[in-house]
Amino acid sequence: MASSSSSPSAPTFSSHLWNYDVFLSFRGEDTRRTFVDHLYTALEQQGINTYKEDIALPRGESISPSLKKAISESHIAVIIFSKSYADSSWCLDELSHIMRCRDTRGQIIMPIFYDVDPSDVRKQKRKYKEAFTKHEWENKTKVESWRKALVDASSISGWEMRNIANGHESQGIKQIVVEISQKVQLVASSANENLIGISVRMQRLKSELQIGSGGVRMIGIWGVGGGGKTTLASAVYEEISREFDGCCFVDNIREKSSKNRLEKLQKEILSDVLKQKQTHVRRVEEGRHMIKGRLCQKKVLIVLDDVDRLDQLKALAGSHNWFGDGSRIIITTRDEHLLTAHRVNVIHDIRLLNDNESLMLIRKHAPRDSRPVEDYEHLSKEVVSYAGGLPLALTVLGSFLCDKDINEWRSALARLKEIPDIDILKKLKISYDGLTKLEKDLFLDIACFFRRQDKDDAMKILDACGFQPVIGIKVLVQKALITISEYGEFDMHDLVQEMAHYIVRGEHPNNPEKHSRIWENDDIMKICAMDATTELDMIEAIRFGYYVYESQRYKHLSPIIANAKNLRWIEWHGEFASHLLSNFPQRKLCHLKLQKSLQKQLWEGYKLLPNLKTVELENLNNLIMTPDFDGLPNLERFYLHGPELLEEIHPSIGRLEKLVFLSIEFCTSLKMFPPINIPGLQKLETLSIVGCRKLFKLSEIQQQKMENLLHLDLDNSSNEGASYIESCSNFFVICWRCGCSNLPGVECCVEDPCLRHNMKPCLSDNNMNHIGRLFFLKDLKKLDLSYSSLGDEEMGCAVWELPNLLKLTLLGNEFSLLNFSLLQVPRLKWLDVSECKGLVEVSELPSSIAVVEAIDCRSLESFGDISNCKWLWKISLVWCDKLGDGDILLDSMLKGNASEDYFINITLTYQIPKVFVGRMFRVRTFTWCLPDGWYNDFCGFLICVVTRMLVFPAINVVIKQEVDKDSPFELSQESNEAVEPKYNASSTTYVGYISFGSLRHTTFLYSSYTMISFSLDSMHQSSSDAESYVGAQLVSRKSNGDQPQTTKVATDSSEFWNIEEFNDRIQTFTIQDDTKSSVKIKWQL
Secondary structure, three states: OOEEEEEOOOOOOHHHHHOOOEEEOOOOOOOOHOOHHHHHHHHOOOOOOOEOOOOOOOOOOOOOOHHHHHHHHEEEEEEOOOOOHOOOHHHHHHHHHHHHHHHOOOOOEEEOOOOOOOOHHHHOOOOHHHHHHHHHHOOHHHHHHHHHHHHHHHOOOEEHHHOOOHHHHHHHEEEEEHHHHHHHHHHHHHHHOOOOOHHOOOHHHEEEEEEEEOEEEEEEEEEEOOOHHHHHHHHHHHHHHEEEEEEEEOOOHHHHHHHHOHHHHHHHHHHHHOOOOOOOOOOOOHHHHHHHHHHOOEEEEEEEEOOOOHHHHHHHOOOHHOOOOEEEEEEEEHHHHHHHHHOEEEEEEEHHHHHOHHHHHHHHHHOOOOOHHHHHHHHHHHHHHHHHHHHHHHHHHHHHHHOOOOOHHHHHHHHHOOOOOOOHHHHHHHHHOOOOOHHHHHHHHHHHHOOEHHHHHHHHHHOOOOOOOHHHHHHHHHHHOOOOOOOOOOEEEHHHHHHHHHHHHOOOOOHHOOOEEEOOHHHHHHHOOOOOOOOOOOOOOOEEEEOOHHOOOOOOHHHHHHHOOOOEEEEEEEEHHHHOOOOOOOOOOOEEEEEEEOOOOOOOOOOOOOOEEEEEEEEOOOOOOOHOOOOOOOOEEEEOOOOOOEEOOHHHHHHHOOOEEEEOOOOOEEEEEHHHHHHOOOEEEEHHHHHHHHOOOHOOOHHHHOOOOOEEEOOOOHHHHHHHHOOOOOOOEEOOOOOOOOOOOOOOOOOEEEEEOOOHHHOOOOOOEEEEHHOOOOOOEEOOOOOOOOOOOHHHOOEEOOOOOOOOOOOOOOOEEEEHEHHHHEOOOOEEEOOOOOOOOOEEEOOOOEEEEEEOOOOOOEOOOOOEEEEEEEEOOOOOOOOOOOHHHHHOOOOOOEEEEOOOEEEEOOOOHHOOOOOEEEEEEEEEEOOOOHHHHEEEEEEEEOOOOOOOOEEEEEEEEEOOOOOOOOOOOOOOOOOOOOOOOOEEEEEEEEEHHHHHHOOHHHHHOOOEEEEEOOOOOOOHHEEEEEEEEEEEOOOOHHHHOOOOOOOOOHHHHHEEEEEOOOOEEEEEEEEEEEEEEEEEO
16 A cells, blocks of 8 residues: 655644544545445544545535635545546545645645546546546636646555455455554654653553553553643553544543533543444433443543542543453542542652753743853753743743743743742642642641651641641642652642742732741741731741841841730740740640740740640750649640750649650759659650759659650669669660660560660670560561670670561671571661671671671671572672672672662772773773673673772763763763772772663663663762772673572562661662663662
């Protein structure tokens, strides 16, 4: 067959300009009820949007404007030349208009010759000659244009039906439809390529859809509003819809279901999939049965766009068994909970645009034309920073700025910082509008006060306010309004926070006294400058703080804030708190935090604050009296830090029946802790008394009345503390610093007790030589015995029974031998013996070990046999001068499980593995070509770096398809010859291994990649200190006989790989960028 043609100079158009995929031009009396009807049906069944005119005009009638419009809006014109096609002036007018569209709009022409010879059409012979003889009499003015159109169209390669499939019409139609479908798909793919960043995102989604495999899969696309969910779903739908028996894209379900009943959406699905215009659905339940009954044997593709309620999913795609084998259902939503509740197969988290993609999108919508690049480059980056990768924001702002000059750009950006774009905020606010009143308050508090703050600390305040934050936070995360960072902090998109601020300020952005929340000092200043009688009843929460150098600015603020009668929480830093509390009838107050205030007492006498649940007082150096706690009957948490003059706690604290947490720190003059009266502190769980040197009445606490006390934190503030603990039977120790050697019956319920500085007496005591008995904890996961003066005697006599211990820290101890055959720690994964300067040998490491830190172990000579440590992937041996086992360690680790599925990291001093001898280059950047067939022959590659950088340098590894001349990693090398690294006292060797298997979850295109670039990076290193050497080596795949044996300890390899939560530093290996053309990995040295 057949190809199609368009004018070489014809412009290209985006797919959204075509309303139809195909326009059928035919002579009705020849083929309407036969060939054309069959062709039209076959095209529609493949989801190809086809225009077929069913109205026959009288002879001589001209085509209508609506028909011309349909032709112009069709991307492909299929012309069915039949015997009497030229008899119709209607058909010839159609043909002339089609050929003009080919020349002006790039329309594709695909001719079919049905029961007619192509040469008869081209040369106007036989029936075509007879037809034109008549036209010369009736339509002289059009004949020449018709002749030219016939010649041009019939000269295009097309299908001659009698020569296809041996003249079998049905088979011929199938072949035609296949080729038309391919053309349409190419159009969709070409249009998608014009969407910035879409290709890699489509590839990821298509891999999750598993097109071509059996079963029914439901995929949920979830993310923030304006993040590109609908665009991604639409692009994939356009590309794959031809592969299904029927398809339907139901857009804007949230909006449609609010205006129309769900029955209408059910009807839309049935009509589109079954190609039936007359479908009646009277009730939702009837629609459910109809969809299941009629589609359960069909392979369908359905997109449900912008779903916001579970009942919508239950009505439109209630279960996997509603649809036939191979069906795929794509759901876009802002609410992750809907996808979880509906039990979709995969939740696809939408990825926002990176900076490069964002710049491309801005340039697309706001082209610079002939304007100087340098003028707009910096401003474009400002827009990118403001939008934070949100496609909606970039599109709206780019379209707005497209016709603006550079001064207007600057003005617009300055205005955005004060007044956000309303179109963007309205789109984002949809998720907020779907929250309950309690969830809205919770979200606004987080956005205004707690972004980038520790989640656990914030939760205590939010809980005190009655927000039920545990479930509320879950809802906000599922609705993509907030996130929890890897450091356990609340976070959110910048524009989502702006939206929250916009909501709080409402219609009165310049009147802070009418805002519900005050978090900026300038607003505090405005309020304090108001008349003393100003009502502040709208204000619910205030945070005020300043740096020392700003103290003069805020020194003379008025006490007007006391007029805020509806405050539920307040945090105040500075002297102004003295005025604030002088008139303080805050019966709604739930949380109070004061810092560095100068008053001697919070308020005079008894004050009833029935809703106050948390009080935090820090560095109130003049405080001599705590409040009367009888006025705080619901207080749950009381934290007092650093009042140097305070000598006693008000005795009423002993009557706080709901107190759960009590911490008193560095009250250096505190002499007496009040007695606890019946019923006393029955609910107290945590008691911490630290740095209170003069405290002497601790024993007056009637411990037997504190049955819920779980956590005790006592340092050597008081000698009486030790004897007090001896009399207790059910305390759980958080931290022990008093050095007491008699701990009968002490238990520990926390994961990581820190027993530092003087544990030697405990371990050497004949009655306490059993670590398992010391902690009495089978579930202990982390143990820190750093700087405990532990020698060979203590380690040799102690019997360890800690079956669930994951991390053991023995930093800075005195033993010379660490033999794990004496220690029953079968699940240990992380060991730190750094700064054990007398340590000579570590032997019999448990087979579960994954990470070993042994930094500055100057005497260390051997790690023993580690061949059984199949999960070991990271060893740090910096300044281990006597250890020469680098090659042995690397060889053993490459025989472990990490070689196929993960990374390996070894840090050494004064040595490099033999495999890199003669293969090191003195460069900071190194590019390496991969050999043919590398993916089949090798399992990964090794990198070796020798450098003097001392500030945690990093290696950027980029695996890509070809050399990019603009890439910062393609720098010229100083030398092409291998050299021997020069060592000095600060030189360190880093050996890293990246397995190809560890990249299987990326868009890693295996054989298409041909280059690897390595670039050494340190932001804090001067060029004079940057002498570095880099080398790389592929690692051959193991033979079957060398495959590692998985230890019985592990059931899931992730429990060995994903343990860097134990580390305070960032992850060793991070996949930073994942695109169609490259994979970027950061190796933190």
